Amino acid sequence: MIQLTVNGFEVQVPEGSTILEAAKAAEIKIPTLCKHPDLPPTAACGLCVVKVEGMPDLVRACSTPAQPGMQVETHDPEIVNVRRTLLELILSAHPNECLTCGRHGACELQELAKDFGIREEHFPSLRRELPRDDSTGCITLDPRKCIKCGRCLEMCQEQQDVWALSFMERGLNTRIAPAGDISLAESPCVHCGQCSAHCPVGAILEFDQTEAVWEALRDPTRHCVAQIAPSVRVSLGEAFGYEPGANLAGQLYHALRRMGFDTVFDTNFGADVTIMEEASELAERIRSAPEKLPLITTCCPSWVDFMEKFHADMIDHFSTCKSPHAILGTLTKTYYAEKEGIDPDSIFMVSIMPCTAKKYEITREASMYASGGQDVDISLTTRELTRMIRQTGIALENLNCLELPDSPLGEYSGAGVIFGVSGGVMESALRSAHYFLTGEDRAELEFEELRGLDGIKELTVNLGGHDLRVAVAHGLGHVEQVLERVRQAKLKGEPMPYDFIEVMACPGGCIGGGGQSWNVSNAVREQRAAGLLKEDRVQEVRTSYANPWIQQLYRDFLGEPLSEKARHLLHTRYQPRPEYLR
Amino acid sequence: MLSADTKPRRTSGVRADSGLLNALHALQAEHGYVPRQEAMALSRRLGVPLARIFEVLTFYSYFRLEEPGRITLSVCDGTSCHLQEGPVLLKAIQALLGIGAGEATPDGAYQLNVVRCLGCCSCSPVLMVDDKIYSQVDPADLPGILKKHPPTAPKEAN
Numbered sequence: 258m259i260q261l262t263v264n265g266f267e268v269q270v271p272e273g274s275t276i277l278e279a280a281k282a283a284e285i286k287i288p289t290l291c292k293h294p295d296l297p298p299t300a301a302c303g304l305c306v307v308k309v310e311g312m313p314d315l316v317r318a319c320s321t322p323a324q325p326g327m328q329v330e331t332h333d334p335e336i337v338n339v340r341r342t343l344l345e346l347i348l349s350a351h352p353n354e355c356l357t358c359g360r361h362g363a364c365e366l367q368e369l370a371k372d373f374g375i376r377e378e379h380f381p382s383l384r385r386e387l388p389r390d391d392s393t394g395c396i397t398l399d400p401r402k403c404i405k406c407g408r409c410l411e412m413c414q415e416q417q418d419v420w421a422l423s424f425m426e427r428g429l430n431t432r433i434a435p436a437g438d439i440s441l442a443e444s445p446c447v448h449c450g451q452c453s454a455h456c457p458v459g460a461i462l463e464f465d466q467t468e469a470v471w472e473a474l475r476d477p478t479r480h481c482v483a484q485i486a487p488s489v490r491v492s493l494g495e496a497f498g499y500e501p502g503a504n505l506a507g508q509l510y511h512a513l514r515r516m517g518f519d520t521v522f523d524t525n526f527g528a529d530v531t532i533m534e535e536a537s538e539l540a541e542r543i544r545s546a547p548e549k550l551p552l553i554t555t556c557c558p559s560w561v562d563f564m565e566k567f568h569a570d571m572i573d574h575f576s577t578c579k580s581p582h583a584i585l586g587t588l589t590k591t592y593y594a595e596k597e598g599i600d601p602d603s604i605f606m607v608s609i610m611p612c613t614a615k616k617y618e619i620t621r622e623a624s625m626y627a628s629g630g631q632d633v634d635i636s637l638t639t640r641e642l643t644r645m646i647r648q649t650g651i652a653l654e655n656l657n658c659l660e661l662p663d664s665p666l667g668e669y670s671g672a673g674v675i676f677g678v679s680g681g682v683m684e685s686a687l688r689s690a691h692y693f694l695t696g697e698d699r700a701e702l703e704f705e706e707l708r709g710l711d712g713i714k715e716l717t718v719n720l721g722g723h724d725l726r727v728a729v730a731h732g733l734g735h736v737e738q739v740l741e742r743v744r745q746a747k748l749k750g751e752p753m754p755y756d757f758i759e760v761m762a763c764p765g766g767c768i769g770g771g772g773q774s775w776n777v778s779n780a781v782r783e784q785r786a787a788g789l790l791k792e793d794r795v796q797e798v799r800t801s802y803a804n805p806w807i808q809q810l811y812r813d814f815l816g817e818p819l820s821e822k823a824r825h826l827l828h829t830r831y832q833p834r835p836e837y838l839r
Numbered sequence: 840m841l842s843a844d845t846k847p848r849r850t851s852g853v854r855a856d857s858g859l860l861n862a863l864h865a866l867q868a869e870h871g872y873v874p875r876q877e878a879m880a881l882s883r884r885l886g887v888p889l890a891r892i893f894e895v896l897t898f899y900s901y902f903r904l905e906e907p908g909r910i911t912l913s914v915c916d917g918t919s920c921h922l923q924e925g926p927v928l929l930k931a932i933q934a935l936l937g938i939g940a941g942e943a944t945p946d947g948a949y950q951l952n953v954v955r956c957l958g959c960c961s962c963s964p965v966l967m968v969d970d971k972i973y974s975q976v977d978p979a980d981l982p983g984i985l986k987k988h989p990p991t992a993p994k995e996a997n
Contacts, residue, residue, distance in 0.1 A: 295841050414890065416841055423890035426897045436893035437875055437904065444890075712841075732841060764841050779841070837879065837889065 261327040276318035277305055280331055287331050288340060288369055290347070290457050291406035292319040294778040295764070296416070299407045303343050304369070307331045315339065341373050349380035350429070351458070352401050359397070360459030363496075363775050366404060367458075387432060392442035395464050395613040396453055400432045403460040409433060409452035417733040417762070419563070421446035433460065436837075443838040445566055449559035449733070449762045450613030450638075450771020463613050463638045463772050467645050470635055473605040474517040481605045482593075483518040484585050484666075485509055487525050488611040488677030488767035489639045491788035495774040496643045497653050501781045502788030507658040509609075509642075512651050514660075522589065522666040524608070525673030527581030528685070529801035530588070530810070531556060532672055534578040534827055535682075536689035536801075537818035539757060543694065543723055549573055551728075551743060551755040554682050556580040558618035559762035559771075561831065563733055568740055569833035574758075577828040581676060582608040582615060583625060583632060585666055587826050590628035592814045593666060601628055608636040611677070611770030614762070624829040638772025670804040671796035678786040679731035679766035680707035680714060683759040687718060687727070688800045695721035702799055708790070710765060710779055713739060715755075727757045732764040857885045859895060863902060872903035908943035908950030910988050912936075913967040917956025923963040923975075929953065931978035932966075935985075948990035 258269045263276075263283045270279045275298070280287050291301040298319035306315040310328035315336065318329075330336070348370060355361050390398040405424070410433070413422045421444040425434045435444035453461040473479050490506040499505065510521045535554065542549045553574045555561050564571060579587070586608065590601040608615060615636040619625055625632055637645075646653065661667065672688055675681030684704050691699040706716045707727070712735035717726050730739050742754045763769045765782035768789065798804050815823045862881055866873045873896055882889040896902045914920075914929045929940065932951060936944055940953045957965050962974030968988050976984070 297840065414888070420888035420890040423894045425893060436889040437878075839875075 263329045274323045279323040296411045350383040358459040359462040365457035392440035395448040395616040397462045408455040412451040445836045447559040447562040448614035448617045454771045479605045481518045482520045483513045484522040484524045485609045491785045492773045502784035507660040508653045508656040511656040511660040523662040525669030527585035528673035528676040531581045532801040533818045536686045540693040554759045558614040560760045565834040586632035587627045611767045611773045613771045668806045671793035671799035672801045674793045677767040680729045691720045725756045728755045729759045731761040911950045913952045913954045915957045915965040919960035920963040925964040
C-alpha cells in the first residue's frame with residue numbers, strides 16, 4: 258500500500274494506483290471525459306489535471322502513478338480555471354445542438370458544462386461539417402460531435418479487436434472514421450455498439466427506430482407483439498433511478514401493454530427453445546459426429562458477424578440454431594398466428610434488446626424470413642425503449658411488478674433467464690444436454706466456474722459418462738486465444754481442447770450489451786448479472802426441457818428437437834464474409 | 840478495467856518490427872501514392888489492421904491516397920517567393936487548370952503542389968515543372984511553360 262495526501266487528507270491505495278484512483282479513495286471526484294472505468298487512460302482530454310507538490314507543471318491524474326508521500330491538490334481555483342478553459346476549448350469545436358441530440362440529458366460533456374456554469378463562448382468556433390453515417394442501420398456515427406477522447410477506438414480496436422473505427426488525420430482535423438473514409442457498413446464493423454456504450458457524448462448512438470414502432474402501434478390493422486430480452490429487465494431501470502440489477506420484468510410487460518402492444522412475449526421463452534435445439538445438437542455431435550466438436554454458440558449476432566468475417570474456417574463448428582429473439586419472431590408468425598387465427602402478415606414483431614447488432618441480425622440471411630415474411634420487424638435497444646416509456650408518461654414505479662407475459666410464448670424457465678449473462682447459455686445448455694444424453698435430471702444445476710467477469714472461463718464437466726471440456730469467452734478480444742487452441746489442435750492432428758464453446762461479443766455478455774443503459778462498468782455488470790442469477794434461483798422450473806410450454810410447443814407444433822420443421826424454422830446458415838467491402 | 844489477460848490477439852496494432860513506415864514509403868515510391876488495394880495487401884502481409892495503416896497514412900502529410908497527375912507543377916511559397924507574388928502565381932495556375940493545390944486535373948495530366956522552399960530564392964517567384972525550374976515567373980508566361988510540357992499518355996495499367 259502507498260500512503261499519500263490528497264487535498265490534505267491522508268489516503269492509502271494499492272501500489273500501481275493512479276492519482277485519480279487515490280482521489281476517488283478519498284471521495285474526491287476529479288472530472289474527466291476520456292477516462293472510462295473500463296479502459297486504460299489515454300490522457301486525451303486533460304480535464305483531470307492536478308497539482309503535485311514539487312512538480313513544476315500540472316499533471317494528469319488519470320495517467321500519473323500515485324507515489325508514497327505525494328501531496329496532491331485537486332481543486333484549487335487555478336486548477337478549476339484551467340479545467341474551465343479546457344472545457345471551453347472542447348465546446349468551441351462541439352456543435353451547440355444539445356436540444357436535438359440523442360444524448361441530451363445523459364451527456365458527460367453537457368453535465369460538465371453545466372457544473373462549470375459555462376454561459377459564453379470565449380473562443381472562435383472550430384466546428385466542422387462532416388457527414389453522418391447511418392449506413393449500418395445499427396449505429397449512428399456523427400463525427401462532428403466527437404471530442405476525440407478515444408474511448409470508442411480503445412473499445413473497437415484493443416478490447417473488441419474489430420478495428421472498424423480509427424482516427425483519421427491529426428490535430429484539429431482529427432476525426433473518427435473507418436479506414437480511408439469508407440462507410441461503416443463497408444468496414445469490418447460487427448455492430449456490437451460498444452463504441453456507442455462508451456462514447457461520452459452524442460457522437461456515436463444507437464440507430465433510432467422508435468418512430469417506426471410508434472407508427473405500427475398507431476395502425477389499427479396491425480397486431481403488435483413485443484418481446485423483451487433477459488438482460489433488458491435488469492438494466493432499463495437505471496435510467497429511471499433504480500439500482501443496476503433491479504428486475505423490472507413485470508413493470509416492463511405492463512408498460513408495453515400500456516404503450517399499445519396487443520401481445521407481450523418474453524425472449525426467455527425463445528432462449529428455452531434455443532437450448533432445446535442447441536443442447537440436442539451438442540448431444541447429437543457427441544454421439545455421432547465428434548469431428549464437428551467443439552460446438553460453438555451463435556446466439557450473439559456480433560459474434561456471428563465476427564466469425565463470418567475473421568474466423569470463417571470455424572463455420573462447421575457453429576451451432577446452426579438461431580438466436581432466442583429470432584426464434585421467438587418465427588414462432589410468433591407461425592405457431593402463435595396459427596393457434597390464434599391471426600394473419601401473420603398483420604403481425605408487427607418488435608424485439609427489445611440490449612443490443613445494436615440485433616438490428617442487423619433480423620435481415621442478415623434468408624432464414625430470418627422463415628415465417629414467409631420478415632420474422633422480426635424491428636429490434637429496439639434498451640435505450641430506445643427508455644425513451645418510448647418516457648414519451649408515454651408512464652411512471653414505472655406505479656406499474657404492476659407482478660404482471661405476467663402472454664401465453665404460449667411467455668412462460669420461461671430459469672435457464673432462459675440466465676442467457677443474458679456470460680456463461681449463462683453454456684450453463685443452460687449443460688443442464689439440458691445432461692438430460693438429453695442420460696434421460697435423467699441433473700442434481701447440480703449451477704456451474705460457479707462459468708460465472709463472473711474473467712475473460713475466458715474453462716471447466717470440465719461429466720455429462721452421462723462423457724467428460725465435456727467447455728470454454729466461455731466474452732468480449733471479442735478474448736476469442737482469439739480460444740479459437741487458436743482449436744486451430745492448432747486441428748493442424749497437429751491432436752485431440753480438441755474443447756467440446757463446447759460459448760462466446761458473447763460484449764464484456765459480461767448481454768448485460769453489458771452495446772444498447773444497454775449508459776454508464777456501464779464492471780461493478781454495474783456484476784449487479785446486473787446478480788439480478789438475472791437471482792431470478793433463475795427462484796424459478797420453479799430451471800431447465801428448458803421441463804418447461805411445460807416448451808413441451809406443448811414440441812408436442813403440438815415442432816415434433817422433436819432438430820425435426821425437419823424445427824430445422825426449417827429455427828436454424829440458420831453461415832457464409833464467409835469479406836472484412837472490407839471495398 | 841476490462842480483463843486484458845489473454846494476448847495474443849488477432850492483431851495487436853503496429854508491432855515495432857512490422858516495418859510499416861518503410862513499406863508505405865516503398866509503395867508511394869512505386870506508385871506515386873498508396874493505392875487502397877496495396878494498403879489492404881500490406882495489411883494482410885504484416886498483420887497490421889487496415890484502420891491502423893490509414894491512421895499512419897493520414898497522419899503524415901507526405902503520404903498520398905490519390906493518384907497524382909503525371910506532370911508535377913510545384914509552386915514555391917517560401918518566404919522569398921511569397922513576398923514576390925508567389926500567391927498570385929498560384930492563383931493563376933489554379934484558374935488555368937481549374938484545380939486546387941494538392942489536386943490533379945481530371946484527365947490526370949497535371950498535378951499542382953505548393954512547396955516551400957526550392958532553394959533558389961534569388962529567382963523568385965519560382966515554379967518547378969517535374970524537375971525543371973522556371974525563374975521569376977509572370978502569370979502571362981504560364982501558357983508558354985505548359986506548352987513545353989504537353990500532357991503525356993497515361994501509363995498502361997498492368
